Amino acid sequence: MNAIELRNLTKIYPQFTVNNVSLDVKRGYITGLIGPNGVGKSTLIKMMLGMVRPDTGSIKILGCDMPRQEIDIKQRVGIVSDDCFYYEDVSIRDMKRIIAPFYKKWNEQKFNSYLEQFELSPKKKIGQLSKGMKIKFALAVALSHEAELLIMDEPTSGLDPVFRRELLDLLAEMMQDERNTIIFSTHITTDLDRIADYISFVNRGQLVFSEAKDEVLDRYAIVKGDRQLLDSDIRKKFTGVRETAFGFEGLVENRHEAEQLFGNYAVFEKASLEDIIYYNAKGGRAHA
Amino acid sequence: MLNLLRKDFIAAKMSLGMSILIFSIFCIFFMKKEMSMHLVGIITAFATISSLTLNDTKNHNHLFLVTLPVSRKHIVQAKYVISLLTIFVAVLASYGVHSFVKIAVPGYITVGYSMIDILVPIAIMLVLTSIYLPFFYMLSEKGAPVLNVIFFFIFLIMADPVAQTIHKASLNGINYPLVYGTLFSTLLLFIASCYVTVYLFTKKDL
Numbered sequence: 001m002n003a004i005e006l007r008n009l010t011k012i013y014p015q016f017t018v019n020n021v022s023l024d025v026k027r028g029y030i031t032g033l034i035g036p037n038g039v040g041k042s043t044l045i046k047m048m049l050g051m052v053r054p055d056t057g058s059i060k061i062l063g064c065d066m067p068r069q070e071i072d073i074k075q076r077v078g079i080v081s082d083d084c085f086y087y088e089d090v091s092i093r094d095m096k097r098i099i100a101p102f103y104k105k106w107n108e109q110k111f112n113s114y115l116e117q118f119e120l121s122p123k124k125k126i127g128q129l130s131k132g133m134k135i136k137f138a139l140a141v142a143l144s145h146e147a148e149l150l151i152m153d154e155p156t157s158g159l160d161p162v163f164r165r166e167l168l169d170l171l172a173e174m175m176q177d178e179r180n181t182i183i184f185s186t187h188i189t190t191d192l193d194r195i196a197d198y199i200s201f202v203n204r205g206q207l208v209f210s211e212a213k214d215e216v217l218d219r220y221a222i223v224k225g226d227r228q229l230l231d232s233d234i235r236k237k238f239t240g241v242r243e244t245a246f247g248f249e250g251l252v253e254n255r256h257e258a259e260q261l262f263g264n265y266a267v268f269e270k271a272s273l274e275d276i277i278y279y280n281a282k283g284g285r286a287h288a
Numbered sequence: 289m290l291n292l293l294r295k296d297f298i299a300a301k302m303s304l305g306m307s308i309l310i311f312s313i314f315c316i317f318f319m320k321k322e323m324s325m326h327l328v329g330i331i332t333a334f335a336t337i338s339s340l341t342l343n344d345t346k347n348h349n350h351l352f353l354v355t356l357p358v359s360r361k362h363i364v365q366a367k368y369v370i371s372l373l374t375i376f377v378a379v380l381a382s383y384g385v386h387s388f389v390k391i392a393v394p395g396y397i398t399v400g401y402s403m404i405d406i407l408v409p410i411a412i413m414l415v416l417t418s419i420y421l422p423f424f425y426m427l428s429e430k431g432a433p434v435l436n437v438i439f440f441f442i443f444l445i446m447a448d449p450v451a452q453t454i455h456k457a458s459l460n461g462i463n464y465p466l467v468y469g470t471l472f473s474t475l476l477l478f479i480a481s482c483y484v485t486v487y488l489f490t491k492k493d494l
C-alpha cells in the first residue's frame with residue numbers, strides 16, 4: 001500500500017516547471033527524495049501539503065484526497081522543514097499551546113520528554129532558537145501527535161553531526177511501527193545512505209527514478225579509464241562523464257552492460273547517491 | 289475555529305498591550321473633542337486588526353498555519369470573526385470610557401451619546417475591514433506592511449472630514465431608516481468580503 005500517490009502533477013512557473021510527476025511512496029518505509037537544489041523537491045512537498053496547488057494532476061495521502069480531505073490528512077501527518085515558520089515572538093510553551101489543541105492525538109507526556117531529550121527550554125522564545133533547535137522543536141511537535149507519515153523537507157541541513165545521528169536514530173525508532181512512513185527530502189545523501197529504503201530522484205522538475213535504494217546502487221556504477229576508450233557512441237552510454245588530462249570518470253546507469261562493453265580495460269566502482277545526483281545534474285560531459 | 293481564535297490571542301499578547309496603550313493615549317488626548325468617542329474606537333479597532341494580521345505574516349506564518357489540521361477557509365473565517373470581535377470591543381470600550389468620564393466628571397464631555405454613536409463607528413470599521421482583509425490575504429508577506437501604511441494615511445486624511453460629516457448629520461436630525469439600512473448593507477459587504485477572501489486565499493500558492 002502507498003502512503004503517498006502523486007499522479008501526473010504539473011505546476012508551471014514562469015522560469016521553472018514541475019512536469020508530469022507521478023510518484024508512489026510506500027507505506028512502512030523511508031523514502032529519500034533527492035536532487036540538486038531548485039529542481040522541484042520542495043515544490044513537490046509543498047503540493048503534498050496543500051501549500052501549492054498543482055495546475056494538473058492528483059494527490060492522495062494516506063488514502064485521502066488532497067485538498068478535499070486535507071484536515072483528515074494533516075491530523076495524521078507530521079512536518080519537519082528547514083524553514084520553520086513558527087511565531088517568533090512566542091515561547092516554546094506558548095507555541096505548544098497554539099499547536100496542541102489542533103491535534104486529536106496530542107501526547108503531552110511525549111512532547112515534554114522530547115523537549116527534555118533535545119534540551120529545549122519551554123521558556124525560550126522561538127526567535128531565540130538556532131536553526132537546529134527549531135528543527136528539533138518541529139520534530140518534537142511532529143512526533144507528539146502520533147503522525148503516521150512524516151514529511152521532512154531538508155531537515156538535516158542546519159544540524160550538527162551529533163544531532164543528525166540522533167535524528168536518524170529517532171526516525172529508525174519511529175519506523176519500528178510498520179504503519180509509519182517517512183519521506184525525507186535532502187541533498188545531503190549520506191543521511192539517506194544510512195536510513196532510506198527507497199530513493200526518488202528528481203531533476204529539472206521531472207522524476208528520474210523511484211526505486212529501492214539497494215537496486216539503484218547496484219544498477220548504477222562509476223567507470224574510470226583511459227580517455228582513448230571514449231568515442232561518441234560510448235559517451236552516449238554514460239549519464240555523465242568527467243574528463244581530465246589523465247583519463248575519464250563517468251556514471252553509467254547499467255553496470256552489467258558497461259562491464260560487457262569495457263571488460264578489463266576500465267575500473268568499476270559502486271556509485272554513491274551523491275555521484276548519481278552529480279552526474280545527472282551535470283548531464284552530458286563535464287570537464288574537470 | 290476556536291483554536292484559531294485562541295492562536296490569535298496567544299500570538300498577539302504583546303500587540304494587544306500596544307492596542308491598550310493606543311486606546312489610552314487617544315482617550316487622553318481626544319477626550320474633549322466632539323468626535324473623540326468615534327475616533328478612539330475606530331483607531332483602536334484598526335490598529336488591533338492590523339497587528340493581528342501582521343502577526344501572521346511577520347515570519348511567513350501562513351506557511352505554518354496551513355500545515356495545521358485546518359482548512360484555509362477556516363483560517364480566513366477566524367480572522368473575520370476576530371476582526372468583528374475587535375471592532376465591537378474597541379467601539380464599546382470607547383463608548384464605555386467616554387460615558388463613564390461624562391458621568392464621573394460632569395461638564396468635561398459636552399456631547400451626548402446615543403445608539404447611533406455606537407453604530408456609525410462599527411459601520412465604518414466593517415467597511416474598512418471588508419476592503420483591508422481581501423487585500424491582506426492577496427498580498428500577504430510582501431504587501432501587508434505597505435497596505436497598513438496606506439490605510440494609516442487614509443485614516444489621517446479622512447478621520448476629520450468623516451467625523452465632521454457625522455457630526456453635521458446628527459445635528460440635522462438622524463434618519464434612522466437610512467442608518468439601519470447602511471449598517472445592514474455594511475454587514476452584507478463584510479460577509480461578501482469574507483467569501484471573496486476565502487476564494488482568494490484558497491487559490492493562492494504559499
